[in-house]
Amino acid sequence: MKKNLTIASPSADSVVDAAGKDTSPSQTVRAQLQLRELVLSGELPAGVRIAELSIVERLGMSRTPIRAALVQLEQEGLLVALAHGGYAVASFSEREIADAIELRGCLEGLLARLAAERGAAPVVMNEARAALREIDELLRRPMLTDETFPIYVDANERFHARLAEMADSDVIARQLERVNRLPFASPSAFVIAQSSSADSRDMLVVAQSQHWQVLDAIDRRESGRAEAIMREHSRIAQRNLRAAVNDHHGHAALEHPPGVQLIRRR
Amino acid sequence: MKKNLTIASPSADSVVDAAGKDTSPSQTVRAQLQLRELVLSGELPAGVRIAELSIVERLGMSRTPIRAALVQLEQEGLLVALAHGGYAVASFSEREIADAIELRGCLEGLLARLAAERGAAPVVMNEARAALREIDELLRRPMLTDETFPIYVDANERFHARLAEMADSDVIARQLERVNRLPFASPSAFVIAQSSSADSRDMLVVAQSQHWQVLDAIDRRESGRAEAIMREHSRIAQRNLRAAVNDHHGHAALEHPPGVQLIRRR
């Protein structure tokens, strides 16, 4: 019987963190990341049972870490537990996605309000401003290209992450993270879908205005205003959702954001 | 080597559901419930590592279902993952609990608003009204006793559960459930702590008024009002939290709601 099966699978999994040292994630973490990728990329069809063994041979590890990953993804809402054991990929109606976005707006609004009431740490505020200045820079050009778009997405996510820090509330920030892990609910989910759209830049300009305004509101301790802005901010995503779904249903071969096939068409 | 260790532990675990048939939950489910109980009852000290083997011998099952339960409770926020593997019982500052309550208010407010905007199913509305009439009945008496209090708690939780159904949004309801699982965040968590207080009945009268008002608002499709009421409603819990913490710090032998020892004293 062969031992030492712990040797890493040939696929390049070793991760190098910011400090440069090689932090090789545990099998469980790898399983979680790769399985999530498998779900979002649509390789696993929604609704049908996921055979553990098929994942085992696909990811090249034992059942134990894979089961752990299944449990976690079920908790995240990406999988649904089946009646007599096992899991299936979840699918979402257009309204469920809209609800998830509304939920994010609600939570970000709460965080913005608390930040305004409690006062945000200057360091975090500056990091947020730095992210916004990057976006300002990008928006100076008449249109965003395939190279500049990833930069926008990155800066946008950094801004939203800092905003979540400002209220200094781990409990709420944690919940927001959960919501953001739902497909389509995260801040820049539908930005991608709209990248090719003609007036996509205008949408980003509006969003960016709200970004600056909410920082201003937090600075001035105008908590009600801060909350209202973030709520309204999420409604841009609502608009993009509708546009993306229509595009998706129309011409099939459009550039998809990860996870479109999880949308349950009526 | 002895096989068939699957035989259930002597502790009475078999559950009979509403239909009357004996649904014996899986080891994993049992592990989750019992471990949660162990955490909330304070048998496991907060902050120190939970040795898996100690749980194994306590619950009389193998490591596998226990590890699954640990993963789930970590996701719930009751446990924290330690740096180099393993878990510890989480502890909460008074502010974290306050944040959790605020979060619940926010989510219940969102659900109430959506219910008002979309219209709630008449059946659910009637069930909610039925729960409120039970509370009305209880409040007719000058004071609540040890027998009537559990009835109040039950009716109160039923009302809140129905309210969560009214918006017909699984995504949001699910998130609210998660929050309610946090210690002290659930609707009737601090009602218990205040049961002996002299003006506890008055507090319940106020809460009950808000209960009826939110149903009225949903009925009239006044979504903004519905949301505002539920937000304010959660602030009764905030008040009770402060009172309970003071009581707890004062005389130690007071009647505790489950999980007081998870409050991190400064």
Added chain:
DNA sequence: TAGGACATTGATGTATACAAAATAAGGCTG
């Protein structure tokens, strides 16, 4: 005596063997 290196112990992470249950298939009977 103090500090460091090594060894030992005990923990978790991982793999796999085993058992039970559910599903699918096949045969039998009405």
Added chain:
DNA sequence: CAGCCTTATTTTGTATACATCAATGTCCTA
């Protein structure tokens, strides 16, 4: 020929053995 019961196979649930990593304690040396 259809429906049901029985059987076989596949799949998940559970237990346990093994490996690896961290922490602690001891011994040796400067």
